[in-house]
Amino acid sequence: MTAPDLIAAIVIPSAHLGHWLWIFYVIPLLIVIAGILRSTHREKKREREERE
């Protein structure tokens, strides 16, 4: 394998990486929603236990 071929082989194909940047902006929202679901579930469980 020649040097140019070697360089071409290790070029990271990130030309379209920009199209996936939105994922980084969705992650905080997903974390918050997961936290809300967990908290809501725990509070409902606690209320249920208190009633019983």
Added chain:
Amino acid sequence: MIVHLPEAHALVAKQDLPIPAWLFAWAASIVLVVSFFALSAAWRKPQFEEERWRPSVAWLTAVLRSWPLQVLCGGLGVFLLGVGIYSGIHGTEAPDRNFAITFFFVTAWIGFPFASALFGNVFPIFNPWRAIARVAGGAYGLLARRPLRHLAYPERLGRWPAAVGLLGFVWLEVVYGSSGGVAVGLEPHAAGVAACVYTVYTLTMMALFGAELWCSRGEIFSVYFGMFSQLAPFGVKDGRIGRRRPLAAATHWATSVPGSTAVVIASISSTSFDGAEDGAFKGGLTHVGGWIEGLGVGPLATIRITDSIFMAATVLAIAGVYLLGVKGMRSVPGAPAFRTLTRGFAHSLIPIALAYLVAHYFSLFVYQEQAQFTYLLSDPLGTSTTDLFGTAEYGIDFNALTPNVIWYVQVAALLVGHVLGLTLAHDRALVYWRDYRRASRSQYWMLAVMVAFTCFGLYLLSINAS
């Protein structure tokens, strides 16, 4: 060994930021979550329901509401509307050289919300249509020797005419005018004609329902600017100017009048669409546009149809996110009716609407106002034949703001706007749920709404900057 990163789509933002743009969204989300817990722990009684009104000294009210000042400001408003219409119809078709475009879409459209949020409702005194209607009404009263009788306004319409008109105005600017241009794509001639049509429509409505009533319900600009004035620490009560607690007036703005929620959602979604059109939505617009063009539709019609579809989708998406937040609140025991909640929390979106406005248009405002007060004022028609104030040869200093300054102002505006929105929502929750634990629990979903709007806003800005 050198590893090449072929960033064909310019992943590197124009700003020279110390950390990637998306990390700002993470940091903003953390600030919102921390604010939420701080509010839950320390804010246990409503603070904004009372305005804490303090009237100003009598002479200040007498001066600011005196008829000579009203005539002067109203006359100025009518004169500038006339200049805008005349220069739009008879001036150059280059949007950046014509007084009309910058005056209507930047100076007035962006300037009045900023001024209203700082100083209170300043627009009515300059409102050209209100001034014309008041003079015409007075003249009719003198001639007919009785006041003009008006129709009863259907109250269930509320502010819906203003909400629809607001979307129509933005559609005219960013969809109908998307055929190309500099700061704003709309052709000056079209802007001039639209201003004439709107003048006739508004004066007719004012004649039918009364100037003051139409300004509070259907006149797009009065309602829109008036919404932002609810955040200001100054206002008018019982004919007297005074001070009040900032943000407090907003708490009752949406609860009693139908359509108020639609106005604030229309405001956020129209700004979002304007910001996303050349960035986040670009790929989607091209894709859908290609499909529509394949059906045999002309190029210009394709752009307008595609933009209209995306604009409608943006409105529905923003409304959907808000209504999901309300739906989440409804699940908490002791919640009022869905409609009560929808209206009851709409005011918490006003700081966000202002934040979006600052974030998206702050730099445009700074740049275009240099044009407005120099060459556009000296040569309103843009024909290069007049130089009224000797400033026709001036230009815009694009170095007035660095890309980093713009970015930090945008991030700060979005963050402050959403924290204020969260605070207003928490305050209102304490009114509906007397138990502060339940009130805090009801706000879980509003926290998600705020985080969603913040990340979405920062994503739009980061895409536009890249």
